[in-house]
Amino acid sequence: xxxxxxxxxxxxxxxxxxxxxxxxxxxxxxxxxxxxxxxxxxxxxxxxxxxxxxxxxxxxxxxxxxxxxxxxxxxxxxxxxxxxxxxxxxxxxxxxxxxxxxxxxxxxxxxxxxxxxxxxxxxxxxxxxxxxxxxxxxxxxxxxxxxxxxxxxxxxxxxxxxxxxxxxxxxxxxxxxxxxxxxxxxxxxxxxxxxxxxxxxxxxxxxxxxxxxxxxxxxxxxxxxxxxxxxxxxxxx
Amino acid sequence: xxxxxxxxxxxxxxxxxxxxxxxxxxxxxxxxxxxxxxxxxxxxxxxxxxxxxxxxxxxxxxxxxxxxxxxxxxxxxxxxxxxxxxxxxxxxxxxxxxxxxxxxxxxxxxxxxxxxxxxxxxxxxxxxxxxxxxxxxxxxxxxxxxxxxxxxxxxxxxxxxxxxxxxxxxxxxxxxxxxxxxxxxxxxxxxxxxxxxxxxxxxxxxxxxxxxxxxxxxxxxxxxxxxxxxxxxxxxx
DNA sequence: CTCCGGATACTCGCCCCAGAGTATTTGCGA
DNA sequence: TCGCAAATACTCTGGGGCGAGTATCCGGAG
Numbered sequence: 001x002x003x004x005x006x007x008x009x010x011x012x013x014x015x016x017x018x019x020x021x022x023x024x025x026x027x028x029x030x031x032x033x034x035x036x037x038x039x040x041x042x043x044x045x046x047x048x049x050x051x052x053x054x055x056x057x058x059x060x061x062x063x064x065x066x067x068x069x070x071x072x073x074x075x076x077x078x079x080x081x082x083x084x085x086x087x088x089x090x091x092x093x094x095x096x097x098x099x100x101x102x103x104x105x106x107x108x109x110x111x112x113x114x115x116x117x118x119x120x121x122x123x124x125x126x127x128x129x130x131x132x133x134x135x136x137x138x139x140x141x142x143x144x145x146x147x148x149x150x151x152x153x154x155x156x157x158x159x160x161x162x163x164x165x166x167x168x169x170x171x172x173x174x175x176x177x178x179x180x181x182x183x184x185x186x187x188x189x190x191x192x193x194x195x196x197x198x199x200x201x202x203x204x205x206x207x208x209x210x211x212x213x214x215x216x217x218x219x220x221x222x223x224x225x226x227x228x229x230x231x232x233x234x235x236x237x
Numbered sequence: 238x239x240x241x242x243x244x245x246x247x248x249x250x251x252x253x254x255x256x257x258x259x260x261x262x263x264x265x266x267x268x269x270x271x272x273x274x275x276x277x278x279x280x281x282x283x284x285x286x287x288x289x290x291x292x293x294x295x296x297x298x299x300x301x302x303x304x305x306x307x308x309x310x311x312x313x314x315x316x317x318x319x320x321x322x323x324x325x326x327x328x329x330x331x332x333x334x335x336x337x338x339x340x341x342x343x344x345x346x347x348x349x350x351x352x353x354x355x356x357x358x359x360x361x362x363x364x365x366x367x368x369x370x371x372x373x374x375x376x377x378x379x380x381x382x383x384x385x386x387x388x389x390x391x392x393x394x395x396x397x398x399x400x401x402x403x404x405x406x407x408x409x410x411x412x413x414x415x416x417x418x419x420x421x422x423x424x425x426x427x428x429x430x431x432x433x434x435x436x437x438x439x440x441x442x443x444x445x446x447x448x449x450x451x452x453x454x455x456x457x458x459x460x461x462x463x464x465x466x467x468x469x470x471x472x473x474x
Numbered sequence: 475c476t477c478c479g480g481a482t483a484c485t486c487g488c489c490c491c492a493g494a495g496t497a498t499t500t501g502c503g504a
Numbered sequence: 505t506c507g508c509a510a511a512t513a514c515t516c517t518g519g520g521g522c523g524a525g526t527a528t529c530c531g532g533a534g
């Protein structure tokens with residue numbers, strides 16, 4: 001099959017819990033929360049119960065029994081099936097071994113950066129930088145903190161991974177913001193000019209038409225068509 | 238408002254196209270593809286047309302005219318409204334300035350790494366490493382290639398960003414795989430032991446119960462409860 | 475002349491998911 | 505002992521997204 005029988009990653013978390021022992025749904029949420037998994041796996045009630053239904057339908061888990069404690073609502077206890085164990089194993093291996101294409105929001109934003117005036121872009125990137133730094137120091141404190149640092153590293157790899165990625169993003173953003181502020185980024189001239197003219201009231205449509213030859217560089221290389229952009233890093237006087 | 242009136246990032250791409258000039262839907266897809274945006278923004282027909290309906294309903298875009306060329310199906314040409322321009326601007330600024338919590342698949346995988354036997358984990362990480370390297374060299378070639386390198390840097394920031402992030406992930410994975418192979422990762426002893434016993438047929442449930450005290454370290458610090466894990470990096474003899 | 479493949483331009487329907495809502499119960503302070 | 509907030513354990517609903525399908529037209533090969 002091309003994709004997983006149940007695609008929501010929460011399903012994997014459910015399988016992982018039941019891998020250890022039978023549980024009822026609410027217990028699964030609290031277990032995941034206790035172990036601090038809820039910020040590497042998106043967890044909410046709505047999805048949980050529907051994901052459990054899907055898992056049952058695919059015979060990856062099954063109802064083990066129902067129990068009731070006092071007058072609380074009935075609990076339905078689920079257990080993993082052999083097929084479920086197999087699926088858990090295969091899915092997890094795939095997640096680790098196979099990078100998948102994702103679409104982070106910031107990448108989307110960057111791909112449209114030219115729409116913002118250069119000074120604004122620089123300022124907004126500085127804001128992001130500050131927020132990334134705050135997040136980073138918070139997570140580093142967590143990692144160094146009493147509770148976590150006493151835990152074997154194995155159980156906090158997702159935290160160290162996230163820290164590593166945050167650092168990389170931080171560095172990239174800092175460098176990009178700096179190069180925009182110093183007017184060094186390739187294309188700065190055109191960029192500044194575009195927004196000058198927009199500010200002076202020229203129509204988007206006209207300006208877009210002028211820019212069109214510069215930014216058409218799709219994935220099919222047609223080297224004969226290349227006009228000379230003749231664009232330098234020279235700051236505008 | 239807490240969130241954007243139309244949440245799908247594809248809507249932003251549509252607005253960005255119409256920001257330049259009126260277009261019909263199919264033209265939007267081809268434009269985005271030509272500019273190489275389709276691998277920083279998820280693009281498919283199903284979503285495109287529904288997103289356009291949503292944008293119309295929210296008065297961010299409107300029908301400008303319908304035209305027909307030869308006997309081809311009718312084209313509905315859309316134009317951005319003033320509210321649409323404002324939304325585009327605000328949304329883009331938010332994307333740049335405000336980091337948002339995301340749930341990358343690999344982080345999910347890492348958070349469950351302990352379920353795999355250590356040697357398998359190391360091997361799978363090496364596979365990921367190889368694939369990341371392949372992806373990385375491909376993208377670096379693209380960035381250095383004829384077409385792209387002639388393009389002002391401004392218009393390929395999303396590519397350099399992705400390269401930076403791929404490098405960071407690459408480094409993290411390489412380091413992690415290495416430390417597992419050399420049995421250095423904190424918790425290696427417990428980890429190897431757990432899988433030895435599983436292999437010898439002990440029940441998941443028993444073993445999970447034994448491990449429970451070690452891995453309960455939620456976000457509420459209860460320093461009095463800490464049992465001494467007494468776990469070292471010593472490789473199993 | 476005719477066939478076929480690819481481009482053009484959208485439509486449909488199912489599955490899925492998220493957030494808000496519900497009803498009970500226990501603990502705890504006043 | 506009275507209330508009130510937090511915890512327990514789900515249910516419901518509606519919209520959104522995605523893949524697969526549809527229909528037409530043009531151009532070139534044979």
